[in-house]
Amino acid sequence: MYRxxxxxxxRLINNNQKVTVSGWVQKSRDxxxxxxxxxxxxxxxxxxxxxxxLDAELCESARKLGREYVIQVSGVVIxxxxxxxxxxxxxxxxxxxxxxxxxxxxxxxxxxxxDTDGGDELRxxxxxxxxxxxxxxxxxxxRNQVALExxxxxxxxxxxxxETPVLIKSxxxxxxxxxxxxxxNQGQFxxxxxxxxxxxxxxxxxxxxxxxxxxxxxRDEDLRADRQPEFTQIDCEMSFVxxxxxxxxxxxxxxxxxxxxxxVEFEGEFPRxxxxxxxxxxxxxxxxxxxxxxxxxVTSRTQGKGxxxxxxxxxxxxxxxxxxxxxxxxxxDELTDWVKRPQIGAKGLVYMRYNxxxxxxxxxxxxxxxxxxxxxxxQTGMKPGDLLLILCxxxxxxRKQLSELRLHLGNQLGLRxxxxxxxxxxxxxxxxxxxxxxxxxxxxxxxxxxxKPEDDHLLEVDPSKVRANAYDLAMNGVELGGGxxxxxxKDLQAKMFDLLGFTPEQAQAQFGFLMNAFEFGAPPHGGLAxxxxxxxxxxxxSESIRDYIAFPKNNSGRDTMIDxxxxxxxxxxxxxxxxxx
Numbered sequence: 001m002y003r004x005x006x007x008x009x010x011r012l013i014n015n016n017q018k019v020t021v022s023g024w025v026q027k028s029r030d031x032x033x034x035x036x037x038x039x040x041x042x043x044x045x046x047x048x049x050x051x052x053x054l055d056a057e058l059c060e061s062a063r064k065l066g067r068e069y070v071i072q073v074s075g076v077v078i079x080x081x082x083x084x085x086x087x088x089x090x091x092x093x094x095x096x097x098x099x100x101x102x103x104x105x106x107x108x109x110x111x112x113x114x115d116t117d118g119g120d121e122l123r124x125x126x127x128x129x130x131x132x133x134x135x136x137x138x139x140x141x142x143r144n145q146v147a148l149e150x151x152x153x154x155x156x157x158x159x160x161x162x163e164t165p166v167l168i169k170s171x172x173x174x175x176x177x178x179x180x181x182x183x184x185n186q187g188q189f190x191x192x193x194x195x196x197x198x199x200x201x202x203x204x205x206x207x208x209x210x211x212x213x214x215x216x217x218x219r220d221e222d223l224r225a226d227r228q229p230e231f232t233q234i235d236c237e238m239s240f241v242x243x244x245x246x247x248x249x250x251x252x253x254x255x256x257x258x259x260x261x262x263x264v265e266f267e268g269e270f271p272r273x274x275x276x277x278x279x280x281x282x283x284x285x286x287x288x289x290x291x292x293x294x295x296x297x298v299t300s301r302t303q304g305k306g307x308x309x310x311x312x313x314x315x316x317x318x319x320x321x322x323x324x325x326x327x328x329x330x331x332x333d334e335l336t337d338w339v340k341r342p343q344i345g346a347k348g349l350v351y352m353r354y355n356x357x358x359x360x361x362x363x364x365x366x367x368x369x370x371x372x373x374x375x376x377x378x379q380t381g382m383k384p385g386d387l388l389l390i391l392c393x394x395x396x397x398x399r400k401q402l403s404e405l406r407l408h409l410g411n412q413l414g415l416r417x418x419x420x421x422x423x424x425x426x427x428x429x430x431x432x433x434x435x436x437x438x439x440x441x442x443x444x445x446x447x448x449x450x451x452k453p454e455d456d457h458l459l460e461v462d463p464s465k466v467r468a469n470a471y472d473l474a475m476n477g478v479e480l481g482g483g484x485x486x487x488x489x490k491d492l493q494a495k496m497f498d499l500l501g502f503t504p505e506q507a508q509a510q511f512g513f514l515m516n517a518f519e520f521g522a523p524p525h526g527g528l529a530x531x532x533x534x535x536x537x538x539x540x541x542s543e544s545i546r547d548y549i550a551f552p553k554n555n556s557g558r559d560t561m562i563d564x565x566x567x568x569x570x571x572x573x574x575x576x577x578x579x580x581x
Contacts, residue, residue, distance in 0.1 A: 002072055002102075008044020012091050014077045019094060021046060022072040022102065024132065025065050026112070035062045036093075039071070042137060047080065047093040048073055054095075061099055068105035068112065068129075074098040125560045127551055139548045143536045145261045147214055150234055150532075153256045157249060159212040159236065164199035166192060166216070171510055176220035178229070186577035192218035195529060197446060198514050200237040201486055204525035205517045212236045214532060223555045225544040226478065226534055230553075234481070234535075237527035243469055243485055247425060250528050254423060254473065254480075262539055264421060270473075272425040282406070283317075283399030285429070288477030289422045291415035293319040293406045295399070296380040298390065307367040309348070313392035317402050320380045321409055324387035325353045332363075339391065339405055346401045350390040354382045407477060416476065418541030423475045428452070431468040432499065440501040445470050447496055448514075449484040450526075456492075463499060473530070478538050483528030490518040 002022045010019065023041035037048040050062040065071065075096040084090030110118025112132050123130040130136055151161070170177045170191035177191035193199075195217050203211045213235045221227060234253075238246060251270050258264040271289075278287050281294045299316040310316050327335075332351055339346035352362040352373060360373040368376075380388055389409075391402050410416045431451050432441040441463060443449060451459060452467045459466055472482035487493045493515055497507040507515070533545040546552040553559055573579065 006043035007039050007041040007046040008089060010046055010077055010089050010092050010094075012079060014092065015079055017077050018074070019077055020072065020074045021094065022070070024105075024112075025067055025069045025071060027067065028063070028065055030063055035059050037062060037065060039073070040132075044089055045087055046089045047084075048075070048096050049078075049093045050096050050099075055097075058096065058099055062096070065101070066105060066107065068108050068132075069101060070103040070105070072100045072102055121554065121560065124552070124554055127561045131550065136547060139536075139540055139542075140550060142261065142540055143532070143548050146257055146536050146539065147532065149257050149260045150214065150253065153253050154212045154236070157210065157252075159210040160208055161213060162203060162208060162211050163213065164193070164196040164203075164215070168193050168199075169510075178218045178220050181576045181578055183576050194219050195233060196235055197448060198511070200235060200527060201448065201514060201522075201525065202517055204237055204239045204486075204488075205520065205522045207239075207523075209239045210237075211527075223553070223557055225546075226537070228533065228545060228549065228553055229557050231545075232532040234530040234532050235527075236483075236529065237525060239523040239525045241485070241524070241526050243427075243471060243526065246483065246485070246526050246528055247471060250473070250481075250530075251423075251425075253530075257535075258421065258539070262421075266421075266423065270423045270425050272427055274428040275426055275430065276428070278426050279399060283401075283403030284477070285426055285472065286474035286477060286479040287424065287426075288407060288410065288416060288474075289424055290417065290420050290476060291410050293321060293409065295319060295402060298376060298379060301372075301375055301379060302368075302390070302392075305367050305372065307364055309350075310392055313394075313398075315395040315398050316390060316392040317398050318376070318380055318388050318390040319402060319406055319409075320382050321387040321389060321413075322383070323385050324409075324413070325355060325385045327353075327387055335389070335405070335409075338408060339401060344401050344404050345397065346391050346405075347393070349405075350392075352376060352388040352390070354384055354386045354388070356384045358384055421475060421538075423473060423480075426472045426474055427470070429468045429470045429472075430464070431455075431466040431470075432463050434464065438501075441499050443496075443500060444468060445482070445484055447500055447511075448486050448493070450487045450492070459495060459499065469526070471528070473528075475538055478534055479531075480535050480538065481528055481530030483526065485524070485526035488518060488522040488524050490515050493518060 004020045007021055007023050021039060023039045026038035026040040026045060029036045033052045035050040038045050039048055050059040052059045073094060073096045075094040077092050078095050080091055080093050108129055109126055110116050110122055112129060114133065114135055116133060167180060167190040170179060170189060175194055177194065180190040180192065182188050182190060196213060196215055200211050215233055215235050216230055217233050218230050220229065223229065255266055258266065275285055278285050283295060296318045297315065298318050302310045302316045304311065336349040339349050350363050352360060354360060354377055360370060362368060362373055376388060382388060389405065391398050430444050431449065433444050435442050445468060450469045452469050455466045468484060470482065470484035473480045487496060494507065533548055536548045537545045540548065551559065551561065558564065
């Protein structure tokens, strides 16, 4: 056998035992009469000791070992004279009696240690080497634990794991599809699923009652830290449920995961907030509620005083940054430059200090006297030592800009603690949103989301006021997942398609299979999908999901390790009946 023990399990209780271990050479230290090798496997590191006095030939062989050589050694476990308290095996070492090189290695392009010298692109190019590092191991282990505990919980709640197809029909709603040409049906294409949405609804029609799947989904979107072209969902659906049933069930799942994986317990029910309130207070439908800085609408307080920037704005919004009156002019200039970046798009930033001596200092003192500034302070809840930051412009844009500034300050001031978790249900989303360019309504979630029953009558009168029977779970500024109670009535589904601009023929061509199924006794049903990658990254305290995916794509959607995407051979293109423009 290649090993009797792993590199991470040997302790003082193994003293004087004869053992065999295998792994990769982490580093080597030649001290003349002694050579020490750190041997690493998935489970940890053990020190190997080679003594020139005991076996000179063996010691010489050890000196020739390069980094990342794969070796097998046998020897006796002994107590270390110089102990390393930083690793679990640090009290022992192996006095090596036999060494076998299982495979040599080229010098790796970066150090395979916790703190590596490899940049992102280099590590992604050699991802199989990056995966040897312990921090990456731990991230994948966290993902494994979350997936395992998810299955345990859902199984205990009578959910059935059912696989759905990966090659499906392309649909026009949502993000862009990845399409797959059919060789056997030339000129026709499959699509990779953006989610198993219609299939899980069909499973409810089928009487499955409770379905789940940890499933790959695909969206051809522009990428960022929390988005990949292929991602994993914890996808769930339930029959004979209302919104409250769904929220209680999956609040239970999140509580179970945090307790079993992180030993974090949440007291009481998760707070809830309407979409309207979330946008008014935080400018985001996934607010980070670990800290305050709630928005204050100071439009009426600031307009009509001759300051054209405020007077011409649709909205003037402020946040109170507690204890930040000591910000220097340089810091305020840096914040101004930050909000004026193209990614944020603000034209400027107005500030007001509430000094510790009770006086006020504003960047617009020319237009507002002390009495007016006191009114600002009173409305926004300022105290001596606080700093008020103000943005203005179109309401939606200003909310988005101020939301970004709020999160930026949260990071800067250390208010977004990675070991603090604040969940929040966001409910009562608008069912529809108007697209000015296309001159039609779009479904804010997807076309199968039902309206609130009490808003049904507004569908034909004022669609903009119809609330969706939908819900999202946000945590620490991240949308972990969301879902809705679905439409299960064919007539209501047809009305929704009509509102979204589908002709009856288009609706039948795209979704006829689902509407036909609704004619055979579809039960009331609803569900939710969590983004597994985002959930695990949030639990791990990271903003990027890439390190929690074994083989991720870069921000250009490329896998630099295997060089994908790549061109096809002419023979393959001809078989598929495809010619590039």
